[in-house]
Amino acid sequence: MRAAVWSDIISDYRDERDIDDFIQWCSKVGVDLLLPCVNHGTGTMSYHSSLAPTAKVDESWDPLGLILRKAHEANMEVHPWIVIASWGSPVLSYEKGVAYSEVGSPPLQTGHPEYFAVDSYGNSSLEAPSLVYNRGGNCYLDVGKEITQNFILELVEELVKKYPAIDGVHLDYIRYQRFRNTLKVDCSEAKEFARIVKKGDSFWFMGKWAGDPNIYDTKFFFKVTDSKGVGDRVKEITLDREYNYCFCDNCLERFQREAQVRIPEDMRTTEQRSNWILSNEKGKWVKWRADNVTTLVKRIRTKLKRLNPNLKLSAATFPSYPDCVEAVGQDWVSWINSGLLDFVNPMDYDLPPEKLKSLVSGYRQSISRKGFPVYAGIMTSQSYLIGAGDVKAHVDAIEKAGGDGVTLFAYSLWSSGFRRKKSLPPLQEYDEQLTKTFGTTR
Numbered sequence: 366m367r368a369a370v371w372s373d374i375i376s377d378y379r380d381e382r383d384i385d386d387f388i389q390w391c392s393k394v395g396v397d398l399l400l401p402c403v404n405h406g407t408g409t410m411s412y413h414s415s416l417a418p419t420a421k422v423d424e425s426w427d428p429l430g431l432i433l434r435k436a437h438e439a440n441m442e443v444h445p446w447i448v449i450a451s452w453g454s455p456v457l458s459y460e461k462g463v464a465y466s467e468v469g470s471p472p473l474q475t476g477h478p479e480y481f482a483v484d485s486y487g488n489s490s491l492e493a494p495s496l497v498y499n500r501g502g503n504c505y506l507d508v509g510k511e512i513t514q515n516f517i518l519e520l521v522e523e524l525v526k527k528y529p530a531i532d533g534v535h536l537d538y539i540r541y542q543r544f545r546n547t548l549k550v551d552c553s554e555a556k557e558f559a560r561i562v563k564k565g566d567s568f569w570f571m572g573k574w575a576g577d578p579n580i581y582d583t584k585f586f587f588k589v590t591d592s593k594g595v596g597d598r599v600k601e602i603t604l605d606r607e608y609n610y611c612f613c614d615n616c617l618e619r620f621q622r623e624a625q626v627r628i629p630e631d632m633r634t635t636e637q638r639s640n641w642i643l644s645n646e647k648g649k650w651v652k653w654r655a656d657n658v659t660t661l662v663k664r665i666r667t668k669l670k671r672l673n674p675n676l677k678l679s680a681a682t683f684p685s686y687p688d689c690v691e692a693v694g695q696d697w698v699s700w701i702n703s704g705l706l707d708f709v710n711p712m713d714y715d716l717p718p719e720k721l722k723s724l725v726s727g728y729r730q731s732i733s734r735k736g737f738p739v740y741a742g743i744m745t746s747q748s749y750l751i752g753a754g755d756v757k758a759h760v761d762a763i764e765k766a767g768g769d770g771v772t773l774f775a776y777s778l779w780s781s782g783f784r785r786k787k788s789l790p791p792l793q794e795y796d797e798q799l800t801k802t803f804g805t806t807r
């Protein structure tokens with residue numbers, strides 16, 4: 366069984382010693398496939414880029430360059446991990462000198478607002494970000510739009526030209542975003558406000574940024590789906606927020622043309638149009654969206670092979686296939702079967718051995734290419750803590766189901782040495798078990 370590891374260049378390494386520790390840990394525990402992230406959903410890059418701002422790191426050093434040199438000396442492969450669709454927060458443009466350096470390009474948030482996806486209510490993700498990850502929420506790129514795809518291709522090309530020694534490129538968030546938030550609000554003390562809330566109303570929640578109270582860094586959108594009360598006095602409202610993309614004018618026009626669908630004229634707002642599509646032409650919509658992502662993967666593959674035929678392409682994918690085709694437009698098994706990927710790292714997080722086994726067997730049945738490398742991703746965390754003694758059971762389950770290896774999420778969780786150095790409590794002492802499991806099979 367082969368072992369791979371995900372790591373995050375922007376947050377994991379501060380100096381050359383950090384990188385030496387990382388390489389030594391990988392060598393000790395038997396990891397030889399390194400997937401270090403160059404942007405990790407921040408909208409900034411871990412190196413000087415002419416396309417996106419540089420993350421706030423010490424500019425006198427080159428972490429990816431060092432990782433490449435030291436990993437290759439130790440006979441390990443390095444496939445930089447690029448987060449595609451998740452692109453930082455809308456407040457990034459205010460954070461000069463705080464979260465990103467002034468070197469490089471302006472953030473896409475200000476330079477190219479047209480690259481960002483629009484939700485089913487008609488809000489750009491720049492205006493109505495999601496509540497996760499970054500302060501100020503997270504924005505998503507419109508991965509189906511040709512100009513956004515062109516930007517992603519340029520980014521991949523820049524990475525390959527800057528670091529010709531890389532062994533491949535590892536894609537993440539290569540999909541649309543999809544989830545839902547529900548919020549209940551107690552209105553019993555709301556006085557006059559409680560009378561005016563109706564089902565179907567929209568709410569914007571605003572919050573001030575700690576870095577500058579003149580800036581509202583949180584601006585979250587919700588829709589009232591239910592209200593409870595007595596007479597016209599509302600006691601409690603239920604707010605709902607669906608993150609479903611992309612319903613920008615460009616996508617709505619292209620969907621109609623390419624999928625041969627005609628949205629009725631009287632559907633005027635984006636919300637009406639998206640509702641109409643999802644109630645009347647959902648099948649065509651699901652296929653069209655998945656085709657957009659597949660087209661992007663195909664374009665990246667073609668670009669890579671043109672730059673260097675030896676480069677491999679891989680992806681971190683959703684665990685439940687084929688559900689993810691409908692949910693997020695990610696038909697990753699079809700990418701494999703049509704020869705677009707060289708290995709895959711499904712994100713099978715938070716799962717006990719039995720469940721891992723059934724998922725990985727399912728992949729094997731769907732993947733038609735014999736011997737195609739599947740390195741299932743496993744995560745340990747406070748909420749799903751894998752005991753040091755249970756590591757082997759997880760790895761064995763994957764192996765029995767036909768998996769070729771494991772991808773650890775992530776270096777910062779599995780290495781107790783790393784955690785101690787960063788003054789974080791170790792989750793478990795995994796090194797010995799990992800060494801026993803992988804160290805001897807290399």
Ligand SMILES: [Zn+2]
Pocket residue numbers: 482483507509510611612613614615616617
């Ligand atoms: Zn769009």
